[in-house]
Amino acid sequence: MHFFKYRADELYAEEVPVKKLAEKYGTPLYVYSYNTLLRHFKAYTDAFNGHPHIICFAIKSNSNTAILRLFAKNGGGADIVSGGELYVALKAGMKPEKIVYAGVGKTEDEIRFALRSKILMFNVESEDELRGIDRVAGRIKRRAPVALRINPDIDPETHPYIATGLRRHKFGIPIEEALEYYRLASKLKNINVIGIHTHIGSQITRVSPFVDALKRILLLIDKLSIQGVKIDYLDVGGGLGISYRDEEPPVPKDLARNLIPLLNGRKLTLIMEPGRSIAGNAGILVTKTLYLKKAEEKEFIIVDAGMNDLIRPSLYGAYHHLLPVVRKKRDTVLCDVVGPICESSDFLATERELSRVKQGEYLAVMGAGAYGFSMSSNYNSRPRAAEVLVKGRGHFLIRKRETFSDLIRKEKIPAFLK
Ligand SMILES: *Cc1c(COP(=O)(O)O)cnc(C)c1O
Numbered sequence: 455m456h457f458f459k460y461r462a463d464e465l466y467a468e469e470v471p472v473k474k475l476a477e478k479y480g481t482p483l484y485v486y487s488y489n490t491l492l493r494h495f496k497a498y499t500d501a502f503n504g505h506p507h508i509i510c511f512a513i514k515s516n517s518n519t520a521i522l523r524l525f526a527k528n529g530g531g532a533d534i535v536s537g538g539e540l541y542v543a544l545k546a547g548m549k550p551e552k553i554v555y556a557g558v559g560k561t562e563d564e565i566r567f568a569l570r571s572k573i574l575m576f577n578v579e580s581e582d583e584l585r586g587i588d589r590v591a592g593r594i595k596r597r598a599p600v601a602l603r604i605n606p607d608i609d610p611e612t613h614p615y616i617a618t619g620l621r622r623h624k625f626g627i628p629i630e631e632a633l634e635y636y637r638l639a640s641k642l643k644n645i646n647v648i649g650i651h652t653h654i655g656s657q658i659t660r661v662s663p664f665v666d667a668l669k670r671i672l673l674l675i676d677k678l679s680i681q682g683v684k685i686d687y688l689d690v691g692g693g694l695g696i697s698y699r700d701e702e703p704p705v706p707k708d709l710a711r712n713l714i715p716l717l718n719g720r721k722l723t724l725i726m727e728p729g730r731s732i733a734g735n736a737g738i739l740v741t742k743t744l745y746l747k748k749a750e751e752k753e754f755i756i757v758d759a760g761m762n763d764l765i766r767p768s769l770y771g772a773y774h775h776l777l778p779v780v781r782k783k784r785d786t787v788l789c790d791v792v793g794p795i796c797e798s799s800d801f802l803a804t805e806r807e808l809s810r811v812k813q814g815e816y817l818a819v820m821g822a823g824a825y826g827f828s829m830s831s832n833y834n835s836r837p838r839a840a841e842v843l844v845k846g847r848g849h850f851l852i853r854k855r856e857t858f859s860d861l862i863r864k865e866k867i868p869a870f871l872k
Pocket residue numbers: 512514515533556557653655656657691692693694727728729730731824
């Protein structure tokens with residue numbers, strides 16, 4: 455459920471016509487709905503209310519500090535995957551004791567920064583990393599709180615690029631080797647084993663992969679307990695899907711109904727790392743039609759948002775609904791909606807039946823709130839888009855549009871070329 459709806463034939467973000475935002479702030483433009491973000495966040499906290507838990511928003515899905523502040527103010531934490539994300543999380547006001555840190559390639563500098571910041575725990579993905587964290591912690595006389603990321607070998611039945619929990623993936627530790635790893639971790643002087651972590655993939659549209667993964671992890675926790683390893687934090691990752699097209703994914707309440715009974719009688723604090731299911735449908739990308747071009751078999755609608763603004767269609771073949779910002783009664787046309795970037799893979803939609811649009815009219819790319827702006831780039835020397843947060847009748851610029859001078863701000867011409 456989100457708050458981007460037509461009133462008569464105009465698309466609104468909460469109480470504000472999207473066209474008004476496009477005219478005021480320019481395009482391409484990311485527009486987020488405050489009340490949708492809050493509602494999606496609260497769907498998690500309400501569903502898991504009866505059980506000790508922390509909702510650690512996956513910052514890689516949307517790292518705007520205004521949006522992170524919204525979650526922080528409502529008791530949320532962060533799932534981070536880099537030193538940069540830790541910096542952003544802290545700047546946004548996230549409490550370090552609600553920050554968990556995953557990723558297969560943490561550097562020494564990043565580990566030191568996280569230790570000094572006193573984050574809740576490192577989700578460790580390999581033996582080398584475990585020893586590396588132990589070493590850095592020893593050097594600065596800290597004990598590193600650690601969970602091991604276990605790969606439960608569950609098929610999440612999602613796109614191969616966003617599945618992470620199978621044996622062949624680079625993520626985590628194979629579940630068969632988990633006991634050995636925990637034994638090693640317990641022996642390391644500067645490591646404090648407190649948790650277990652798993653994250654099986656993204657855009658998962660059924661409950662059963664989560665249940666299967668949790669069952670495997672709980673068996674492992676029992677084995678660990680026999681060996682004297684006590685687990686306090688059970689981090690089940692993120693990955694709940696959203697409706698991009700016609701999917702009907704479970705909601706947090708469905709997850710809670712299936713997962714909480716399995717946790718009865720256990721003293722485990724549950725951690726969840728949702729990204730897409732909170733931010734995805736809470737944001738749209740607004741783009742303007744530049745040109746129309748007729749080819750033999752279809753038409754091209756050329757818009758001012760490209761793959762540098764939203765890469766999901768190009769990268770994953772992802773589907774996003776495209777809606778006219780002002781609906782007209784016109785016939786439909788089979789078309790590709792493409793951006794201005796010099797790549798054939800620069801499209802927002804292919805072979806799409808859309809109501810005809812005219813030059814200068816706006817389209818809304820729905821479901822762009824997660825892995826939209828955060829994956830955007832300056833490719834083709836395009837300044838990145840502006841971001842606006844809408845709350846009721848209010849609208850607030852939360853990231854200025856980049857300028858041309860931003861494009862070369864960090865560059866230097868060596869003296870011998872001057
Ligand atoms: C990407 C990621 C998430 C968030 O996934 P969503 O599908 O956006 O919910 C959570 N945890 C980890 C470790 C991740 O890599």
